[in-house]
Structures are given as structure tokens and as C-alpha cells.
Amino acid sequence: MNQKTGKTKKSESNRETLRHSTAHVLAKAILELFPKTKVAIGPAIDHGFYYDFEFVKPIAQKDLPKIEKRMKKIINQNLKFKKKQISVQAALKLFKKLNQPYKVELIKELKRHEKVEKVTVYQLGDFQDLCRGPHLESTGKINAQAIKLTELAGAYWQGDEKNKMLTRIYGVVFATKAALKKHLEMLEQAKKRNHRKLGKELELFAIFPEIGQGLPVWLPNGYTIRRVLEDYMLKLEKSYGYEHILTPVINRKELFETSGHLEFYQDSMYTPLEIDRQTFYLKPMNCPAGMMVYKMKPRSYKDLPVKMGELGTVYRYEQSGELHGLQRVRGFTQNDAHIFCTPEQLEQEFMEVIELFEIFFKNVGFHEYKYRLSLRDEDSSKYVGDKDRWEWAQNVMRKVLKKNKVDFYEEPGEAAFYGPKIDVQAVNVFGKEDSIGTNQIDFNLPERFNLHYIDETGSKKQPFVIHRALIGSFERFFAFFIEHHAGAFPIWLSALQVMIIPVSDKYLSYAQKVAKKLKQEDIRVKIDSSAESLGKKIRTNQKQKIPYMLIVGDKEADQEKVAVRTRDQGDMGAIKLAKFIREIKAKLAKFQ
Numbered sequence: 001m002n003q004k005t006g007k008t009k010k011s012e013s014n015r016e017t018l019r020h021s022t023a024h025v026l027a028k029a030i031l032e033l034f035p036k037t038k039v040a041i042g043p044a045i046d047h048g049f050y051y052d053f054e055f056v057k058p059i060a061q062k063d064l065p066k067i068e069k070r071m072k073k074i075i076n077q078n079l080k081f082k083k084k085q086i087s088v089q090a091a092l093k094l095f096k097k098l099n100q101p102y103k104v105e106l107i108k109e110l111k112r113h114e115k116v117e118k119v120t121v122y123q124l125g126d127f128q129d130l131c132r133g134p135h136l137e138s139t140g141k142i143n144a145q146a147i148k149l150t151e152l153a154g155a156y157w158q159g160d161e162k163n164k165m166l167t168r169i170y171g172v173v174f175a176t177k178a179a180l181k182k183h184l185e186m187l188e189q190a191k192k193r194n195h196r197k198l199g200k201e202l203e204l205f206a207i208f209p210e211i212g213q214g215l216p217v218w219l220p221n222g223y224t225i226r227r228v229l230e231d232y233m234l235k236l237e238k239s240y241g242y243e244h245i246l247t248p249v250i251n252r253k254e255l256f257e258t259s260g261h262l263e264f265y266q267d268s269m270y271t272p273l274e275i276d277r278q279t280f281y282l283k284p285m286n287c288p289a290g291m292m293v294y295k296m297k298p299r300s301y302k303d304l305p306v307k308m309g310e311l312g313t314v315y316r317y318e319q320s321g322e323l324h325g326l327q328r329v330r331g332f333t334q335n336d337a338h339i340f341c342t343p344e345q346l347e348q349e350f351m352e353v354i355e356l357f358e359i360f361f362k363n364v365g366f367h368e369y370k371y372r373l374s375l376r377d378e379d380s381s382k383y384v385g386d387k388d389r390w391e392w393a394q395n396v397m398r399k400v401l402k403k404n405k406v407d408f409y410e411e412p413g414e415a416a417f418y419g420p421k422i423d424v425q426a427v428n429v430f431g432k433e434d435s436i437g438t439n440q441i442d443f444n445l446p447e448r449f450n451l452h453y454i455d456e457t458g459s460k461k462q463p464f465v466i467h468r469a470l471i472g473s474f475e476r477f478f479a480f481f482i483e484h485h486a487g488a489f490p491i492w493l494s495a496l497q498v499m500i501i502p503v504s505d506k507y508l509s510y511a512q513k514v515a516k517k518l519k520q521e522d523i524r525v526k527i528d529s530s531a532e533s534l535g536k537k538i539r540t541n542q543k544q545k546i547p548y549m550l551i552v553g554d555k556e557a558d559q560e561k562v563a564v565r566t567r568d569q570g571d572m573g574a575i576k577l578a579k580f581i582r583e584i585k586a587k588l589a590k591f592q
């Protein structure tokens with residue numbers, strides 16, 4: 001059993017066979033409809049398959065239903081997947097005759113790289129394809145009601161931009177029509193929840209080509225939320241004994257030589273700057289400067305644990321094609337921290353980090369996530385540091401996860417080269433796993449920076465170093481947060497908490513009085529004094545996903561009341577302003 005998905009290997013390989021077999025059906029349908037098309041490759045992927053083609057005349061999205069219809073016809077013909085083994089020579093001859101140059105190229109590569117003498121060819125009706133298999137017995141095993149072609153895209157032959165651009169057709173296939181329907185609904189939801197779309201509609205963030213790709217700008221609404229989060233995080237950490245530092249965005253080259261980043265991480269770093277004959281780099285991580293702060297004075301076991309937090313902004317190179325909204329960016333701010341502790345303190349420190357995760361995720365409204373414990377494998381050459389110390393630390397981590405009774409799974413071989421780690425994995429709107437927080441041990445930096453403390457007996461000892469980021473980065477967190485809540489954030493994290501809507505200008509002065517009272521209580525409030533009708537104003541503000549609308553007119557002004565309309569429950573009737581303030585303050589109290 002795969003602990004992560006709870007699915008057996010066998011069912012996974014069955015699904016893969018189904019997906020891959022359907023790709024052959026797609027290729028056959030294409031050749032029936034567009035006989036001169038050249039076929040390239042068609043693997044199984046998550047939920048479905050794709051196939052790459054070179055068309056004589058380009059096709060468009062509107063052609064997909066027609067192709068899908070033809071696929072269904074092929075499925076209903078219940079054609080057998082017939083396997084035959086033939087010599088490389090015969091295969092080359094066959095695909096040359098069929099005028100399929102991509103297959104010819106693949107066969108030549110197989111011969112060159114894998115030294116094969118024979119290849120397998122599968123025949124589906126009159127369509128012959130070079131393939132390893134396995135396939136379903138016949139096309140009738142595919143549920144014609146459970147396939148759908150989803151997308152067209154360009155893709156270079158063999159992923160190399162020097163090669164020809166082919167047309168890739170994506171499709172999905174499931175065992176049942178209901179499963180297909182569920183998947184398509186998820187895609188529809190994901191589209192609605194897309195953080196780039198909502199980021200624009202709710203004016204949370206923007207990316208300007210003039211400022212730079214992968215360098216998002218936090219707009220007033222988004223930044224308000226970020227500032228609330230920052231304040232909250234710092235306060236929460238302080239209550240757990242953290243102190244906070246802030247280190248510069250550029251650091252000297254020598255620092256990254258000491259840390260090893262220049263040796264092992266340079267691909268993710270930007271070109272250096274020269275200032276007064278010294279070389280500087282934009283920091284890709286906050287750790288090296290953090291190590292310097294630990295090292296600046298002698299530390300005794302009595303000073304430990306030292307917990308040093310930093311809202312540190314780092315810059316890492318990402319290829320332009322990989323950049324995606326707030327999800328993949330080139331500059332971002334981590335809610336970072338380094339914990340320096342003795343071996344005796346390690347368990348307690350891990351315990352507290354898990355506690356922090358639990359508090360934080362609950363308060364931002366995340367309820368479904370798992371902890372992934374990444375461990376070393378048998379290949380000792382992959383890791384730095386003493387094996388026994390690793391094993392010991394891994395056991396401590398496992399013990400802590402068990403003690404906290406949290407949902408976790410182990411992944412041997414997934415540890416970083418410098419230490420084991422615990423990542424928090426949540427499922428995003430596309431049904432895929434995303435890391436939303438991390439907690440790692442480092443056996444490398446304490447060695448490289450020659451860190452120590454003086455123990456009870458007066459001798460020098462190396463401290464354990466934990467890197468921990470509760471919110472991996474504010475940017476990634478925010479992408480996930482927007483999609484998870486579909487923009488309807490918990491009230492304490494809403495940029496605007498209350499919108500006051502006077503039914504006419506006559507009540508503007510009462511609206512202002514209400515706004516003033518709310519502001520005095522630190523509630524984020526605005527007045528909608530636009531000339532629109534009341535109905536239109538309600539709809540507009542509902543779309544902005546503001547938690548509360550307070551409608552004020554004659555009756556409310558007379559009685560010091562407000563008519564409350566909530567985002568989730570609609571009209572709640574009129575209540576005394578003082579009562580509303582008490583209620584909203586009670587909701588916000590634990591976050592202030």
C-alpha cells in the first residue's frame with residue numbers, strides 16, 4: 001500500500017494501462033480523420049493521457065468533440081490490441097513505409113541507447129504503433145462514457161525547443177461516467193478558485209511585466225492580509241520564546257562559500273554584484289546570515305535553545321516557463337526561523353514546532369493536511385554528517401509525530417543531503433499535493449560554520465540546527481490560501497471586514513458615525529457611498545467576499561442599530577450597533 005494515497009500498486013498500474021490504451025485510441029482516431037498526420041508519443045499521465053501529433057493543417061479546440069466521437073466509435077468496435085515482436089530492421093522498414101518519421105527516430109534511438117534487437121509493435125485494427133505496452137485486451141474495456149479530450153497545447157518534439165513544435169492533445173479517462181463527471185467538476189471549481197483570477201478580481205496582488213516576471217506586487221488588499229499574518233506570526237512565535245532578526249538581501253560571496261551555496265546551489269542564484277571590489281549575491285536563503293548571528297558570541301548550554309526568527313526575503317532563479325502567479329516566483333519572503341539546541345532539547349523543540357503548525361493551520365482554516373517525514377536511505381554517500389546522529393534524530397522526529405497524534409507518513413530516501421525533514425502536505429484544488437510548511441534538521445551548516453556551545457562539563461559541543469518555515473513563503477502560502485478559501489477568507493484575515501451601506505445619502509452621516517466606532521475598535525471598515533441601487537451595492541460587495549455588510553437607513557439611524565448581512569448567511573436582521581461590535585470583537589479576539 002502507498003500510505004500517501006491509500007491505493008494499491010496494482011490498481012495504479014491498471015489505471016495507467018487504461019490511460020495509455022486510450023492514448024492509442026486517440027492516435028487511431030486522428031489517423032482516421034486526418035490520414036496524413038504524423039504520430040509522435042502518447043504516454044499516460046495523471047488522470048489521463050496525451051498524444052503528440054504533427055498535423056498537415058493545424059487543428060483547433062473546436063475539433064476535439066469530433067475526435068472524441070471517433071474515439072467512442074473505435075471503443076465500441078471492441079478492437080483487440082494485438083502484440084507482435086519484430087526485429088529492429090523490420091520495424092524501421094514498417095514505419096518508413098507508414099511514413100511515420102517520429103517512430104523511425106524512436107526505433108533508432110532504442111537501438112543506439114538500449115541496444116535492442118527486437119521491438120514490440122501493437123496493432124489496433126489497421127493502426128500500428130511502436131510501444132512497450134501493456135494494454136487492455138481490447139478497446140471495449142474502455143468506458144466510452146468516461147473519456148474526454150480536455151486541451152490542446154504546443155509541445156516540442158522530445159521537449160527540445162530546437163525541434164519542431166507538435167500539437168499535443170490532452171484527455172482524461174476514468175472507469176465510470178460518475179468519476180469523469182467528478183473530475184470535470186473539480187477542474188471547473190479549480191478554474192473558479194484560481195488564485196491568479198481571484199488575485200485580480202479582489203485586487204490582492206499584481207504582476208507587471210515592467211516590474212518583472214516572477215516578482216509579484218502586493219496590492220493594498222493583499223498586503224493588508226499579509227501584514228495581519230506577519231504580526232500574528234511574530235506574536236505567536238514570541239509566545240514560544242522566539243526572537244526576531246532581519247538580515248540584508250545581499251550578502252558577500254565568502255559567506256556563500258562557507259555555507260556551500262556557491263558550490264551546490266549556484267544554479268538557483270543570480271549573477272553577482274560588484275561593490276567596491278567585493279562580490280555580493282542576492283541571498284537565496286536566510287540561513288548563512290542566521291548562522292553568523294548565532295556565532296557572534298559564545299553560547300553556553302544555559303543559553304540554549306536559541307530560537308531566531310526572520311521574515312526574510314530571498315531570491316531564487318526559476319525558469320520563465322516555470323513561473324506561475326504567486327505559486328512559483330523569483331523573489332519571496334519566508335516566515336523563517338533557526339532553532340539551535342542541545343540533543344536533550346531536540347524532542348521538545350520539534351514538539352513545539354508541530355504545535356505551532358497545528359495552531360497556525362487551524363486558525364487560517366486549513367483542516368486537511370498530512371505530515372511527511374522524509375528519511376535517509378541506505379546510500380550513505382548521499383548524505384553529510386554522522387549516520388548514528390541521523391538515525392537518532394529521525395527517531396526523535398518520528399516519536400514527536402506519534403506523540404502529537406498527527407496524521408503522518410514516511411518517505412525513505414526523500415531527506416535532504418544535509419538532514420531529515422518534516423513537510424506539511426496539503427491537497428490543492430487540482431487534487432495534487434503541495435508543501436505548505438517545513439521543519440528540517442541540518443547536519444551541514446553547524447559543521448561548515450563551526451558552531452558550538454559550551455556544555456555542563458565545560459567542553460565544546462555542536463548544537464543541533466533546525467530550519468523551520470511555518471508559512472513556507474508568504475507568496476506560496478497566499479496562492480494556496482486564496483484557492484483553498486476561494487477568496488472568502490476567515491474574517492480576521494479579510495482585507496476589509498465590514499462594508500457599511502447607507503440606503504441613501506440621507507444616512508451617510510449615520511454611516512460615518514458607525515464607521516468611526518468600528519475603526520476605534522480596530523475593525524477594517526469602509527462606506528459604500530456609490531450612487532448605485534441598494535441591490536446592486538449588495539451584489540457588488542458580495543462578489544468582493546466581504547464578511548459583513550451593515551445596511552443603515554431610517555430605522556437603524558433612529559435606534560442606533562445596523563441591519564447585518566453576512567457573506568455566508570445573508571440577511572440576519574437589525575441589531576444594536578453595540579451588540580454587533582461586541583460580537584465581531586469576540587470573533588477577532590484570539591488573533592489580536
Ligand SMILES: [Zn+2]
Pocket residue numbers: 020021024122130131132133134135
Ligand atoms: Zn502503447
Ligand SMILES: [Zn+2]
Pocket residue numbers: 285286287337338467468
Ligand atoms: Zn535555514
